[in-house]
Amino acid sequence: LSWSVDEKSLKDAFSSFGDVTEVRIVYDKDSGRSRGFGFIIFSNEDDAKCAKEAMDGKALLGRPLRISIALEKARGVPVVVPRLSDIGHLNRR
Numbered sequence: 269l270s271w272s273v274d275e276k277s278l279k280d281a282f283s284s285f286g287d288v289t290e291v292r293i294v295y296d297k298d299s300g301r302s303r304g305f306g307f308i309i310f311s312n313e314d315d316a317k318c319a320k321e322a323m324d325g326k327a328l329l330g331r332p333l334r335i336s337i338a339l340e341k342a343r344g345v346p347v348v349v350p351r352l353s354d355i356g357h358l359n360r361r
Contacts, residue, residue, distance in 0.1 A: 269293065269304050270329040281328055282308050286315025307338065 269278070275291045282288055293306035310316040316337065324335040 269302060269306060269333075270331040271302055272329050273302070273306075273331075275306075277329065278306060278308060282310075282319050282323065285310070285319035285322065287311040 273293065275293055278293065279288050279291045282291075287310060288308055289311050290309040291306065294303045295301065296303050308316075308319070310319065320335045320337060323333055326333055
């Protein structure tokens with residue numbers, strides 16, 4: 269995710285695909301800066317799959333999204349996980 273993405277902008281970007289019940293961006297405990305990924309929880313599995321298909325590879329606030337369905341389900345519902353498309357790129361800085 270772009271550093272400028274917040275929970276509201278992430279929810280706005282994905283809510284057209286269905287009922288988004290929760291959005292969480294993961295932040296570094298020490299710096300407080302976004303770690304570049306988050307979780308979007310939909311109330312419906314089909315909506316989550318549709319969002320993944322439509323948004324994977326698309327840019328959000330200047331950064332392409334790499335989306336996968338989380339392996340573990342949060343509270344029993346599917347989770348869409350947008351992340352930086354090139355995590356290795358961050359490690360080289």
